[in-house]
Every structure is written in structure tokens, then in C-alpha cells.
Amino acid sequence: MSELKLYNSLSKEKEAFVPINEGSVGMYVCGPTVYSDVHLGNIRTFMSFDIIYRYLKFHGHKVRYVRNITDVGHLVGDVDEGEDKIAKRAKLEELEPMEVVQKYTNGFREMMRIFNISDPSIEPTATGHMIEQIEMIQQIIDNGYGYVQNGSVYFDTQKFNDDKGSYGNLSGRVLDELLTETRDLKNQSEKRNPGDFAIWMKADERHLMKWKSQWSEGFPGWHLECSAMSTKYLGKHFDIHGGGNDLKFPHHENEVAQNEAACGCAPAKYWLHANMLLMNGRKMSKSDGNTISAQDLFSGKSEHVSKGYSPMVVRFFMLMAHYRSTLDLSDTALLAAEKGYKKLMEAKRFLQQVNHEETGSISDVDKRANEMVDGVFDELNDDFNTPKALARLFELVPIVNSYKDNKPTFRDVSKQTIDKLKKCFSDVLETIMGLKDDQDSEASGTDALDGVMQLVLDLRQQARANKDWATADKIRDDLAAYEIVIKDGKEGTNWSYN
């Protein structure tokens, strides 16, 4: 099997994945700011890193996965300069800031659960790490890369770049260009250079969330929490840092600078960036309202969709595109994903219950199936190429279905091949891609229903034997009203939920 390669945003190349410490992997992913409901764009990013997390574990790595909750410190845009995003929301809803944080954190966790996105090993919050952040700021000052102005602390990008020459390496920015581009921001006059950024902000009286520090009563800068928390839980130098593409600059660039300035080394070996989810050809974003909520997607109550889609269909839809590509959400694309998802799940379901007797001989079909299964993992090893892996799986479906249809050629396959297919479908679909079978949950606890359905199907079979098509069709049509689909096959009739 091929070795795992991943695309490193830092080198802009695919590199072989070699953990810093063999056997254990440290991974940090920038989590959500909990000031409103998560939307599908967030979900796609966390899903992408969930696949990566799952795949690393599948490879036998012990992974410590840290994904933070940002519950303070990000300033809002033009309108409410200097006001904390969470504090703003709190005033709006007349809630205590931490009440807002709790509400949307709960909502976020619930959504992660619905989409079957794994819990991280540690989910630290920014407010819970105020001491670490203040310590890191002091370290940056001590090392000569931070300066205090009127109770606020700024990062000296110019000095940092002169000494290390690395500011902008990750995002491809050039400091000199940034200087001329930077617009007028709050307290711009306090900075030595326009490219400098705040690592501690002095708060005014009406500011709701503030903490005491040696510089002033205030709050930490926008990029500091990730630097402090990744260092605390994963060390100064760890394997993977991930996040959305839109965080590359300034967030990740500044994070790198802060870590180097404080600890003297680059935080992450590999930087991974997930691309944006689009709708109407534009980035889905809660800031500008170009968004559809997950709830509306499930219920179908939105102008953007013709019907509701299950969370697993949405998950599958997202995995049909590579994590580094943009993905355009549309009703027709979701419809296609739904059909594809069902097709794959049906094949998986069949494999799980098939009882194959050993035939002994290894046929051409065996060889082909084996190559194709290996191919699935080759694709995943190639920077987690889920769309290609799924394509390989789809190519295996006709083999599975031919077996199901009792075609002699495919019945000749060996037991090893069937077992390998069985394992491949379950490993890839469930363990790695985290796709649950919608039918498992829908049909659970329905022993009685199974019995009733068997009876109904028996009666319908009798009708059919008597060529009483009217009765047979009535049963089929009436069951359709309950989303139950009847399929007449060679081996008898079976049923499933639509």
C-alpha cells in the first residue's frame, strides 16, 4: 500500500506524513466562535478534519486532537469597532456573555453529534486559558517582539520580520505590501507600524468581557488563544495544524509569528487548510447572510432546496468533493448525493449480511476486486482524496450487486474476496468517513414492524400468485405513503425505507 501524503500549505507541496514522535500525533484545529448558530460552512471544515483525524487513527496513530472554542476576543467589523462579538450578541439577546457562549456551544456540540463528527480529545476555551495567554504575551514582550502602548500590547511585525525573515511565509504575504494596504483600524496611531497587530487590548468601561493583567484591564488579541492553547496541550512543536482557508491570513500567519516570538520555534510541521463551502457561487458566511441553516436543510424548508436531506446525506455530499476544493451547494447536487449514498449503503448492507461459502478458486473477479479495494486506500493516502475513494467504491458496487443477483461469474468469487469487500466497505464508509446507515436508526426497535411487513409481503405474494394485480399494486402503492418501498427481485420481495 502507498504511504500517506498530505498537502502542506507551508511548503505548498504534498509531503509524506512523518510524525514528529513516532506513534503519536498532535493535531490542532481552530474551532468555532460561539456567537451564533453553526452553519454548514463550519460543519464542512470540521468534517474535513474529522476525516483526517479518523484516518490517522485508522492508520494506528495515537492522536491527540485539540479543537478550541473561541468564546471571547474577536472584534466585530466596521460598524461596532472595538466591541466584542460575543458581548454584542449578549446585549442583543439580553443575556450574560457566558450565557451566549453556553447556548451556542451547546448548539455547536449538538450539530457535531448530528453529523457524526468525532469529539476532539481536548476542547479548550479561550476564557479558560487567560493565564496562559497573559504569560505568552509577557514572553513575547520579554523576547523583544511586543511593546506596550497605553495599556495595550502590540506585536512588532517589523522587528520580527527583520530578525526571522519569516512573516508571511504561510500566507504568501509580503510585509512591505501589507504596510501600504492596511486600512485605518482602531488605535492605529498607537502602533509603530500599520502591520502590527494587538495581542492585548485595553478595554473601555462598557466592555463586558475583560480581565486584569499587568498592562491593563482588557482582553487578549484575536490570534493569541490558539497559540497559547496549542502550546499548552501539544507542545511548542507539533504535527498538524488545521483550519479553514479563510483563517490563513491573518489568523494563522500571526499565530506562527506569536509562537516563534514566544517559544523560538514554528508551531506546526504540517499546515492543512480546508476550502470553503459555497452557495450561489459565493462563500457561505454567517457574517454576510449567504447561508442556509442545517435545520432548514433537514426539514427542506428553504428556498434553496426542494426537499429535506438527512445529515448523513449532507455528510456524503461534502465528502464527494476534495477538502481542498470549494464545494457548491445546490439542490440538484444534494439529490445526486442522496441517490449515491443510498446505492453505496445498500451494497454495504448486503455485504454485511451475506453468507458466502468458500469456493476455493481465485478468479479474475477476485483479482479485480482486490486491486480495487487496495485502490481505495491509495486514494485516501493521497491527501485524503475522499471523492476518488468513493469513486473506487462505486466501481465495486456492480460486483456486489451482480453477486446479489446471483450471476454465476460473481458467485465464483472466493470467501477472502467477499470478506475483504465487507471489511473495505465498513472501514471506509463507517470508520473513516463516519457515515452511518440512515436505515439502521430508522428501522431500529421495530421487530414488530418486521413481522407485520413479512405478513403483508406474504399476502401480497399470494395475490401475485393468483394474478390479482389490483391487490398487489394497492399494497405497494399504499405502503409508499409511509416511505416504504417494495422491491420484487428474483429471490423474493424485500422492502426498505425510501
Added chain:
RNA sequence: GGUCGGGUGGCCGAGCGGUUAGGCAGUGGUCUGCAAAACCAUCUACGGCAGUUCGAAUCUGCUCCCGACCUCCA
């Protein structure tokens, strides 16, 4: 304006120098009481213009569109 990334068949989406991507939709067939499903076959492509090459969707140049970032953002 600066930096970067895209434009692939009806739709979504891989590929990134020579090979069928794949899914959905369409078409023809097999099967079926009829359907559905399944199976087999099949039609639509690489924004435009030049160039490099035996050969380009894939490399180069120009050009036209679109997007992201530069400000909180996944």
C-alpha cells in the same frame, strides 16, 4: 488596488502530459404481470486565442469571466 485560487459534458465533481474518473440526470436494451431496483450498453467535456510537444483538459504566454484573502469569519 495588492496577493492567491478557480473556470471540466444537463448538474455536482475527480484528474493536472498519453489511459473509462465517479455520482446524478438522459438514451437504448435485459429482467419484470406492471413498476421500482439491479445489470449491460451509450450520448453530451475540458472559458477563448496562440505556443511548446510525437501527443495538452493537464505545460507556457496573452485574454475573458468567477471567487477567496487583504477587516471578525470554517
